[in-house]
């Protein structure tokens with residue numbers, strides 16, 4: 086009897102495993118699926134070979150076409166490749182919703198909250214609310230970054246002085262905390278500004294979170310059971326750390342369901358703005374300085390232009406922006422490299438896609454990011470000289486994260 090039962094269970098398991106390899110009707114072409122893991126193994130191998138998710142998906146697209154269907158664990162994912170397909174994805178009304186699941190909700194206490202990963206009427210209302218309430222005016226943007234710019238300059242000056250006139254800096258680390266602080270101040274106002282130590286602690290949390298997340302999600306999303314077996318390895322612990330950030334909002338004042346709901350939604354929007362703004366702006370800024378280290382002639386021209394338009398006795402302001410052609414061009418090139426590497430479209434231009442998205446889900450922080458990048462880049466070029474270190478030359482090598490970034494690189498900074 087026992088043998089028959091075991092045999093039957095085995096048959097059922099084999100049948101279920103077989104069903105797990107079947108693709109849904111009309112699912113785009115892609116690699117073969119295995120039970121439980123889908124095509125995670127093949128994709129992992131491609132990622133190791135190419136070094137980037139965008140490159141791995143490009144290889145698949147060259148084999149299967151501009152739409153590729155894969156399954157990583159329990160997540161079905163469709164990659165879109167090429168300019169036309171990307172434009173269509175960004176602008177088609179029926180493709181504007183966002184995925185659901187543990188990965189998207191564990192950031193926001195198990196519920197669908199915030200702005201980036203919500204849909205439909207709720208998303209529309211929240212987006213309008215944020216745009217209306219935050220309203221990135223020129224004065225607000227200049228104010229939120231002004232204090233940070235002075236802090237970066239003072240910190241660099243101190244180290245340059247300690248280094249007897251020159252400092253060797255890890256450049257990819259320079260901009261995270263100032264950008265995070267500026268976004269924080271913009272959201273909560275000067276009254277609730279946090280000190281550098283608190284901001285550094287916040288950056289550690291955000292960095293850990295992004296470090297364990299890829300554009301196609303985190304490991305615990307594709308294999309949810311890993312949350313219980315190895316929560317640290319699969320990246321789940323970092324998401325739970327975000328829980329702690331919720332305590333920033335005073336729960337003692339929560340009077341009931343509506344208050345508690347509002348607190349959660351407000352905190353979730355705050356997290357979305359911090360995350361979306363921090364990761365992109367700070368990474369593009371470090372990429373801009375990598376570009377400047379690699380192109381000293383362009384750097385010199387940008388500095389000469391700043392000297393001519395702004396003069397040596399004041400820092401540049403947003404009013405100088407239309408006249409500083411080189412800075413705009415450098416930041417645009419860095420943004421193009423950044424977005425191009427995320428989409429595996431190295432030659433895309435602003436006219437093709439706009440680097441801050443197209444259509445209804447378009448970025449709300451475009452003007453803010455551009456203002457912050459402009460003010461930091463011009464102030465630093467105005468005050469310092471940046472050079473590559475001959476024994477440790479920088480290289481442009483992207484690596485994966487929630488969005489791609491360049492690896493660590495060092496530069497020599499001296500006072501001008």
Ligand code: HEM
Nearest residue numbers: 200201358361362365366440441442446447448449450454
């Ligand atoms: C240069 C820096 C930035 C780049 C390249 C960038 C890029 C993008 C892109 C391409 C999208 C569209 C994503 C999609 O279609 O799903 C987007 C959405 C978004 N961005 Fe940005 N972004 C930047 C800075 C910022 C900043 C500073 C903030 C906030 C202060 C921000 C907040 C958001 C939000 C909330 C969304 C989601 C909008 C929605 O779902 O409707 N971004 N961003």
